[in-house]
Amino acid sequence: MQASISLENVFVEFPIYQGGSxxxxxxxxxxxxxxxxxxxxxxxxxxxxxAGVDLRIQHGDRVALVGPNGAGKTTLLRVLAGVYEPTSGRxxxxxxxxxxFDVGLGLNADAxxxxxxxxxxxxxxxxxxxxxxxMASIAEFTDLGDYLAMPVRTYSAGMTLRxxxxxxxxxxxxxxxxxEWLLAGDSNFLEKARRRLADFVNRSSILVxxxxxxxxxxxWCNKGILLDRGNVVAFGPxxxxxxxxxxxxTGDA
Amino acid sequence: xxxKPSALGAESASLPRRESRSAGAGADERxxxxxxxxxxxxxxxxxxxxxxxxxxxxxxxxxxxxxxWLTLSTAIMISSMGVLYSTLFKMPMxxxxxFLTLGLLAxxxxxGLIVEGCQTFLVAENIIKQIKLPLSTHAFRLVWxxxxxxxHNFVVYVVIVFLFDVPxxxxxxxxxxxxxxxxxxxxxxxxxxxxxCARFRDIPQIAASLVQIAFFMTPIIWKPELLGPYEHLAxxxxxxxxVELIRAPLLGQAPHPTTxxxxxxxxxxxxxxxxxxxxxxRSRIAYWV
Numbered sequence: 001m002q003a004s005i006s007l008e009n010v011f012v013e014f015p016i017y018q019g020g021s022x023x024x025x026x027x028x029x030x031x032x033x034x035x036x037x038x039x040x041x042x043x044x045x046x047x048x049x050x051a052g053v054d055l056r057i058q059h060g061d062r063v064a065l066v067g068p069n070g071a072g073k074t075t076l077l078r079v080l081a082g083v084y085e086p087t088s089g090r091x092x093x094x095x096x097x098x099x100x101f102d103v104g105l106g107l108n109a110d111a112x113x114x115x116x117x118x119x120x121x122x123x124x125x126x127x128x129x130x131x132x133x134x135m136a137s138i139a140e141f142t143d144l145g146d147y148l149a150m151p152v153r154t155y156s157a158g159m160t161l162r163x164x165x166x167x168x169x170x171x172x173x174x175x176x177x178x179x180e181w182l183l184a185g186d187s188n189f190l191e192k193a194r195r196r197l198a199d200f201v202n203r204s205s206i207l208v209x210x211x212x213x214x215x216x217x218x219x220w221c222n223k224g225i226l227l228d229r230g231n232v233v234a235f236g237p238x239x240x241x242x243x244x245x246x247x248x249x250t251g252d253a
Numbered sequence: 254x255x256x257k258p259s260a261l262g263a264e265s266a267s268l269p270r271r272e273s274r275s276a277g278a279g280a281d282e283r284x285x286x287x288x289x290x291x292x293x294x295x296x297x298x299x300x301x302x303x304x305x306x307x308x309x310x311x312x313x314x315x316x317x318x319x320x321x322w323l324t325l326s327t328a329i330m331i332s333s334m335g336v337l338y339s340t341l342f343k344m345p346m347x348x349x350x351x352f353l354t355l356g357l358l359a360x361x362x363x364x365g366l367i368v369e370g371c372q373t374f375l376v377a378e379n380i381i382k383q384i385k386l387p388l389s390t391h392a393f394r395l396v397w398x399x400x401x402x403x404x405h406n407f408v409v410y411v412v413i414v415f416l417f418d419v420p421x422x423x424x425x426x427x428x429x430x431x432x433x434x435x436x437x438x439x440x441x442x443x444x445x446x447x448x449x450c451a452r453f454r455d456i457p458q459i460a461a462s463l464v465q466i467a468f469f470m471t472p473i474i475w476k477p478e479l480l481g482p483y484e485h486l487a488x489x490x491x492x493x494x495x496v497e498l499i500r501a502p503l504l505g506q507a508p509h510p511t512t513x514x515x516x517x518x519x520x521x522x523x524x525x526x527x528x529x530x531x532x533x534x535r536s537r538i539a540y541w542v
Binding site: 014015023024025078081082083084085097099101102104105106108110111118119122123124125127128 | 454459536
């Protein structure tokens, strides 16, 4: 079976709860006034983060998400990860997903590296037995050595990143979703991460990476998605998409 | 491209391989998804167990007595209140103190479930927004954590049993179904209040003050017999039912049939209501927190 992702006409709208609509009293008062005010659109402002996205990502695709801030890159990643269920439309995902958005996920600064590997593994859906089975290879990959027995509080940002990356990729997920932060690693580790990612893509899996760094995107990805205000503006080979992105930017200026 | 199958690459049974998510699902489908969320959440007992333990350790990290601080403060509160109220109510210490102690221990568990139930999803915001997990996982984590903390107070109970010669018998074993019933209600309370408080941020304050009022209205520091002709009214108080489920067996008595009836009724109504709300709004929780 091969990994694939397909999105059909996906909309994501965020309700904006401006002070008042978070309040129970106001909601009750609205209900009490015959609902006339409740229908007033101003009471529930919504922001369209994704407006009718159609996508089909196949196995072996290494997809870069590009676009200006607020284009919907993070929202799209979260929809792919299953965090947000779309307001309308359909999302079909084939394959295990491993999201790697926040290095700090489930991180307990007072616990040791080993304890944090266990907790993160549990969060990613592994059983304790699976984690113990993978512990040696995860520990080896982090290159943290004796530091793993120390509280994570003593780690540098780069060290924490290694730990998170090692756990996220340990289960050989078929779909890896990553946000910008991966760049934070030192060059030694990046080389190692690159090898693991190359290996990973060779298993005909899917990588979706959101970033602003072009050099990284052209090196790691073969396809690109250009997002703007929640719409897919371009989807195709990475170089063409980046070209469109540049043209649009200079056109806007 | 062929790759060697890796032992480490074994598929995790806990992860669904294929998923399809669509909006505007019908009521049946929503109910099914809510059911799956609850079942998946419960099956991740490793996860919520570990999170609950981490919460307990985190709360008391660096303190000498750890969770036993709570035990100590309960013990101090009981001794001082025991002396005061047994004098006010003109009741012998030997019967009043065990009654007060177990009432307070049960109340600590119940009120904790309600007050912390408001934060079920809010405290898990970071996790909810980063990774797809059954949302019920957070409710199981909360209930398990409350039970762990409550278990630390068991020490106080043992002391009371020896000090006042509390009669133990077969009825004492009824505390097991009693606590299970309280925990089951903790789950729906955590999900329902967790959702309400994620959506309406002023609910926690309301819940906290209602819980405080309930403490004085429920026979915990006073005995229901003191109500005289109105005693039966106390039995209709659902908080009384849940306190009794724990207190009566530990005092060696079987809870009154009315108590069981009310507790089961509350479980069914609350559970049903929560399930309907959870099925309807489950997919919105990630947007609310």
